[in-house]
Amino acid sequence: MKMSKMYIRTLRETPAEAVLPSHIYMLRTGMIRKLASGIYGFMPLGKRVLSKVENIVREEMDLAGAQEILMSALQPAELWEESGRWNAYGPEMWRVHDRNDREFCLGPTHEEIFTDIIRNGVSSYRQLPVNLYQIQTKYRDEARPRFGLMRSREFIMKDAYSFDRDEEGLEASYQNMYHAYSRVFTRCGLVFRPVEADNGAIGGSASHEFTALADNGESSIVYCESCDMAATDERAECVDAKPDGAEMLPLEMKETPGTKTIEAVADYLHLDLKQTIKALLYEVYNDDGSVKEYVAAFLRGDHEANEVKLCNALGIPEHALAFADEEKMAAVTGCVGGFTGPVGLKNCRIIVDSELPGMKNLCAGANQADHHYINMNYGRDYTADMVVNFKMIKEGDPCPVCGAPVKMTRGIEVGQVFKLGTKYSSAMKAVYKDENMQEHEMLMGCYGIGVTRTMAAIVEQNHDEDGIIWPVAVAPYHVIITVMKAKDAVQMELAEKIEAELAGRGVEVMLDDRDERPGVKFKDADLIGIPVRITVGRRAGEGVVEYKLRKDADKVELSVEEAVSAAADFVLGELKAHSHEAVADL
Numbered sequence: 386m387k388m389s390k391m392y393i394r395t396l397r398e399t400p401a402e403a404v405l406p407s408h409i410y411m412l413r414t415g416m417i418r419k420l421a422s423g424i425y426g427f428m429p430l431g432k433r434v435l436s437k438v439e440n441i442v443r444e445e446m447d448l449a450g451a452q453e454i455l456m457s458a459l460q461p462a463e464l465w466e467e468s469g470r471w472n473a474y475g476p477e478m479w480r481v482h483d484r485n486d487r488e489f490c491l492g493p494t495h496e497e498i499f500t501d502i503i504r505n506g507v508s509s510y511r512q513l514p515v516n517l518y519q520i521q522t523k524y525r526d527e528a529r530p531r532f533g534l535m536r537s538r539e540f541i542m543k544d545a546y547s548f549d550r551d552e553e554g555l556e557a558s559y560q561n562m563y564h565a566y567s568r569v570f571t572r573c574g575l576v577f578r579p580v581e582a583d584n585g586a587i588g589g590s591a592s593h594e595f596t597a598l599a600d601n602g603e604s605s606i607v608y609c610e611s612c613d614m615a616a617t618d619e620r621a622e623c624v625d626a627k628p629d630g631a632e633m634l635p636l637e638m639k640e641t642p643g644t645k646t647i648e649a650v651a652d653y654l655h656l657d658l659k660q661t662i663k664a665l666l667y668e669v670y671n672d673d674g675s676v677k678e679y680v681a682a683f684l685r686g687d688h689e690a691n692e693v694k695l696c697n698a699l700g701i702p703e704h705a706l707a708f709a710d711e712e713k714m715a716a717v718t719g720c721v722g723g724f725t726g727p728v729g730l731k732n733c734r735i736i737v738d739s740e741l742p743g744m745k746n747l748c749a750g751a752n753q754a755d756h757h758y759i760n761m762n763y764g765r766d767y768t769a770d771m772v773v774n775f776k777m778i779k780e781g782d783p784c785p786v787c788g789a790p791v792k793m794t795r796g797i798e799v800g801q802v803f804k805l806g807t808k809y810s811s812a813m814k815a816v817y818k819d820e821n822m823q824e825h826e827m828l829m830g831c832y833g834i835g836v837t838r839t840m841a842a843i844v845e846q847n848h849d850e851d852g853i854i855w856p857v858a859v860a861p862y863h864v865i866i867t868v869m870k871a872k873d874a875v876q877m878e879l880a881e882k883i884e885a886e887l888a889g890r891g892v893e894v895m896l897d898d899r900d901e902r903p904g905v906k907f908k909d910a911d912l913i914g915i916p917v918r919i920t921v922g923r924r925a926g927e928g929v930v931e932y933k934l935r936k937d938a939d940k941v942e943l944s945v946e947e948a949v950s951a952a953a954d955f956v957l958g959e960l961k962a963h964s965h966e967a968v969a970d971l
């Protein structure tokens with residue numbers, strides 16, 4: 386395709402709101418266009434990449450035996466009320482009304498819809514298992530949409546839902562999708578790691594996140610080099626320190642004027658942070674936004690809290706927990722900001738990290754201004770409503786499986802597989818009859834791929850200071866032919882001949898015939914990131930062109946025949962290496 390006829394708008398300057406390379410380059414290449422905060426459209430080059438990623442996903446899903454359907458983004462509230470999520474979902478759900486004041490949402494996910502389809506269409510064990518999927522637009526009204534396609538409010542997702550008659554079937558469906566996902570992300574050219582994940586608001590019994598490794602990723606991953614352990618930091622268990630065998634010393638109150646942080650207290654009393662108890666004060670909300678209860682959570686001074694684990698222990702969604710308004714909480718519970726301890730609190734739930742009961746003679750707030758206790762011991766001086774391991778793991782902590790120091794890295798969550806079990810089939814009565822006409826609830830799995838986010842992750846892993854370096858498998862075009870002087874008939878004729886020969890071999894070509902300076906054309910070619918560049922210039926008359934791969938610095942002069950062969954061999958070789966056949970055993 387001739388570039389002079391294409392709709393492309395590249396930008397020289399970096400748009401102010403863009404921080405991450407994927408966001409910057411997709412805006413600068415004009416692949417995406419912002420319509421409103423967190424809402425983007427796809428321009429021709431971007432749409433070509435999106436379609437290629439979608440087609441890889443589609444091919445692997447079809448070959449794994451899933452069947453494609455397409456459901457509406459608009460979903461009636463009634464289905465969500467049946468599952469209990471209409472109120473529980475929180476402010477990310479985009480709620481709308483029709484002219485008759487009937488409530489709908491723009492679907493953030495589709496568990497209810499697929500369960501509804503299957504409960505109406507499946508009644509016998511003979512019809513199971515079933516796996517249906519769609520590639521469709523989802524909506525989440527993010528509090529802070531940012532990073533372009535990485536965290537947007539409208540995005541394209543592939544979501545699949547499997548229905549099985551028993552645990553064994555669910556396990557087979559789950560493994561089937563796990564392997565399909567490994568093939569999808571390998572074919573997209575991503576470096577990724579499947580990691581154990583928290584089940585979050587969806588609930589269920591097992592899940593893995595597929596994480597593309599990237600310094601700019603929002604997910605933090607913990608992994609072990611001595612064993613196979615790999616998990617999100619929210620999911621990974623932080624091992625308790627060994628119990629302390631020391632004698633209990635008498636409890637003593639100390640004056641600690643102005644020491645409002647745990648570090649200041651430790652410093653003032655010359656204590657190691659490991660001898661202190663840190664207090665975190667939370668409020669838990671009802672669905673209507675009123676305060677349901679206050680929570681005082683205590684853990685060792687050198688640890689951070691894992692709020693996902695706190696929420697799981699409390700059985701509440703993450704949006705129902707927030708730091709407390711200290712003044713209001715003080716009036717109800719007797720806590721004192723900066724000096725809160727577990728002794729003497731009232732009207733609040735006390736949660737103690739699982740490590741504290743084994744520790745002796747700790748320092749904690751006395752619930753009196755400018756005072757702390759020392760030698761505080763669990764059982765003798767304080768107890769808890771719940772003892773929960775809610776410490777956040779950090780680099781160097783012992784591996785929960787083998788004890789070796791763990792490593793941490795960052796990544797972008799591009800896919801997730803969940804075992805839902807009977808959560809939805811039970812709430813929404815999706816049942817089948819077995820051979821003996823006995824009714825059973827179906828076992829469900831759900832499986833998501835962030836298609837637009839995968840696009841962003843590919844750019845995060847494949848760029849340099851000049852622009853994107855698309856893997857051939859998802860590149861908008863495979864080859865760009867840059868004509869130095871488009872008005873030169875010899876150069877244009879040769880360029881068109883190369884284009885036709887490559888096209889004949891199944892290579893996708895864009896031909897830069899614009900009336901621009903060569904420097905501008907080279908900059909755009911690098912920015913857009915087409916894998917192969919063939920430059921037709923002053924030696925066109927001799928049949929000599931310049932050949933260069935976007936990922937390499939070297940360029941070589943080749944005869945037209947050599948250049949066409951080199952380009953076709955490279956492109957077709959890469960496509961083959963990223964085909965289903967090449968990754969079939971993953």
Ligand SMILES: [Zn+2]
Nearest residue numbers: 609612784787
């Ligand atoms: Zn390990």
